[in-house]
Every structure is written in C-alpha cells, then in structure tokens.
Amino acid sequence: MMTTSSNMSKGKKKSGTVKKLSTQVVPVIGMSMVVEAELVAMMQRLGIVRSESYNKLGSVSHWGLDWRKAYPEVRSLRTPESLGLPSKLMEWTVNDVAKSISAQQAACIEALGKILHKRFPGKENKKRRNQCYKQLSSPSFIDDPFLHRIVRKQFQRGHSRIKNQIVYQQNGYSCQRISRHTYQLELAGLRRGKRNRILVRSNRKITGQIRLIYNLQLQRFEIHFLVDHGTINNPTECRFVGVDKGYTEVFYDSDGRAHGLGLGKLATNKSDRIVKKNRNRGQLWALHRKLEKIDPAKSARILENNLSRKTENRRLRKDQAVILAVIGAASKSLFRGESLKVFAEDLTQPIKGFRQSKAMSRRLNTWMKGAIRDSLQKWANWTGSVVSEIQPSYTSQIDSVTGTLLGVRKGDSFTRFNGVVLQADYNAAKNILARGTDQEISRFMTRVEVQAVLLRRTARFLKGMDLSLIDAVELGWLDSKHSKTQAFKELLTGM
DSSP, X not given: OOOOOHHXXXXXXXXXXXXXXXXXXXXEEEOOHHHHHHHHXXXXXXXXXXXXXXXXXXXXXXXXXXXXXXXXXXXXXXOGGGGTOOXXXXXXXXXXXXXXXXXXXXXXXHHTHHHHHHHSOSGGGHHHHHHHHHHHTSGGGGGSHHHHHXXXXXXXXXOOOOOSEEEEOGGGEEEEEEETXXXXXXXXXXXXXXXXXXXXXXXXXXXXXXXXXXXXXXXXXXXXXXXXXXXXXXOSEEEEEEEEXXXXXXXXETTSOXXXXXXXHHHHHHHHHHHHXXXXXXXXXXXXXXXXXXXXXXXXXXXXXXXXXXXXXXXXXXXXXXXXXXXXXXXXXXXXXXXXXXXXXXXXXXXXXXXXXXXXXXXXXXXXXXXXXXXXXXHHHHXXXXXXXXXXXXXXXXXXXXXXXXXXXXXXXXXXXXXXXXXXXXXXXXXXXXXXXXXXXXXXXXXXXXXXXXXXXXXHHHHTTTOOHHHHHHTTSSOGGGGGSHHHHHHHHHO
16 A cells, blocks of 8 residues: 655755746837838848748757857848847847747757656666766767767757737836826837837836737737846745646645646536537538529628628627636636646647547647746746646556455546545545655656556556455456556566
C-alpha cells in the first residue's frame, strides 16, 4: 500500500519575491483620420520588418541569439531608411521578434525532454541529459548529430504575417490624464519631433512597454500593456496538492474540493449551439449557390443579410469570455491566496489511439486545455506557488489507496476491488499527488513504461493476498487489456 510521509505534505523552495503581473487591454476612443492613416502605414511597414526578422533570426544558425544583439543582424539586411521608418521603432519591433523566437526555442527544448529521457533513461544518465540541455541552449548542439537531428525534426521555423501592431518602449510615448478614465497618449510617428495623439479609456495610467494593435475582429485600435499589481513573498515551505483537470469541472484537488463546476455544461452548450447554427447556415449556403444564376438579387441579399459572421463572432467572444471567467475563478479558488506546490497532469500531447464519437470529439475540442494550463500558472505566480507537471498515464485508473491497477472507473465513480466506491476525480487527484513524488515514474516516461511499473506493483500487492495477475483478471479486478502487454507476460513468466 502507498504511504504518505510527512515530507510529502510540505516542500521546500527558495524564498524571494515575485511580481504579480497581468496584461490589460484598453480601447482607443479617439484619433484623427490623419493619425489613423499614419498608424496604419506604420503597421504595414513594421509588418515587413517583422516578417524579414523572422526569416533572418528564425533559422537554427541564430539559435540562442541574445535579443539585444538581434537588431544589428537584421539591419545588415534591411535598413530603416529603406522603409521610411525611425530607427527606434524598427529596433523595438526586431527585439520583440527576437524574444518571440527565443520563447519558441525554449518550448522546443522542453518538448525534446521526452526524447532525451528515452535515449538516456534512468538516474545513471542524468548527467548526460543535463549536458544535452546545456548544449541545446546554444548553437553548439549543431556539432552533435543526435541533438541536431531531433531539433531539426521538432523545431518549426516561424514566419510572421502580422501587420497590425506597433511596439513602443517607455521613451517612445507620453501619457497624460484628461479625465477620470480618459488618457491622452502621444506616440512617436514617422517624422522626428512629430507625435500622434490618441485618446484611450483606462482605469490606470499607462506605463512601460505598450503594444498598439488594430483588432481585426472588433474593428478598433487597442493598447496592450503590463500592469504590476505588487509583489508577493515566496515562503520557504509550501503544501503539496494534486490537481485533476476535468471536463465537467475545471479542477478536482487532492483535498476533495471541486473548482469550476459549470465548465462542462458551458462547453457543451457552446458546442451544440455552434453545430445547430452551422447546419442551418449550410442550408442557406446551398440556397445561395442555387439562386446565383436563377435570382442573383435574392442570392446577394441572402449572402449579405443571413450569411455574415458579425453576430456569430460576437456570440463566440461572449461564450469564450464566460468560459474563461469560470476557469479563472476556479484557479483562484484552488490557491485561495496560499502558496502551494501543485502537481498537475501534462496534457500538452494529443490523445492517440482512442476512438470516440464525433459529438464527444467536438466537445473535447472546446475543453480549452491550454487556457486551463495558463490560468493555473498565472495564479501560481500570483501566490508564490509552483506548478509541476507529471506523467498523466493511468492516473484515473489507479486505486489511490493501494497504488495498484485493481479497480474499475465508470463515469464519476471508481469501484475498488473490494467493492468500495470512490469519487473518480478525487481518486485521480490523490494519484496525481502521489505521482508527483514518485521516484520510479518520471514525467517523460512513456505510457508503456508507466504501465509496466504499475503492473509490477499490482503483482506484489496480489502476492501478499496469495493471488496472481491472472486471478485478478478473472475476478474482474484488473482490466483484461493489461494482459496483452509484454510486461504482463514477463511477470507471469517470472512467477
């Protein structure tokens, strides 16, 4: 049976302070037509800079390039004078692109963790894996055929077609308060000494780096900037919590609490509404194409009045905002202002080899796993907590009391081998908590390796009851699918 020692309930980490940051979006409510024309022209020209910067810096030869050294590299290819741009505006855009490429490279290195652990498994190869990670942080990995090959396979060279934004640093604009919620910004323009004035609606003064974006969906200009909500002190010790991400609710934690219970209903209603709407639109499209030659005027009216996307896009944004609000409230409820060590499932990889109905697939596509992950990380940062992702295989199929595969999950219930019924999500959350401190199962192990470890534990548990794996299958305690694996057959041979 699994035991939970005192050092599992609390963990030590480095103390310090963390800034509580969030991005705020404020609309532009006033500008002259001359200013609007100039801003659009600047966006188009900076779009060329952004595109060429991605082409220049996005290759493997510029891997690990410091964003502060990116501008000279691009300037050798494209000068600001050739586009009629001030040097600073072009430099800020190039730096922004370089930071995005660095983030993409960091994501690639993280994704390679599973390949590295497969090539160099076990604790004995930890030093070799660390050496590989160190090589991957600089272009020196090119000299290693193995690392070069896996990077080439994983890394997708980025391209940019964005032509609707301008990045300004603090010295590129000034902000003055006009009224309670109205501020005037004077932005650097194409001519020296000539600034463009715009009015924005905001509840706080705009400072730091800003991003002026033309929102294509809402057909308006917006200012995006970071807001500092203060700092929080990181405690030296924190409590461990396991978190099961669900569809019916956002989270179920190992303390037995559910967070964000309305998620499944909202996501299902949204998905079903879209399907019904699109079926009706499909009939209208067929009628529109049929009438194009017979009655062009009616066909045009249908296209203009019944097949536009304005109303539907507005409804989608509203539905999305409601779901995001539920996810945010669930993350806030999970931490409750407490500093925690949270173990959560790593759901970044798509689920393969699992057949399901079209309706279920469609609903799971609205699950928003990425939004749940981002929200969890945001509130962890705001509370001085740490989120560690674990290998998710079989976490919902393990009996949290014994740590074995004996038991059956059906819906929201998990029935143990002795007939005791547990809440399935609560059971999974406790398994995730145990997986977070499991010395045998690492995050980058394959599903087959995890299954082999769990089968060995199940066999040891059954041996104490004078039973075998075959007996467990016959009694209905162990799913028969495990009997088809190589690990199962090897355990039977060893017995």
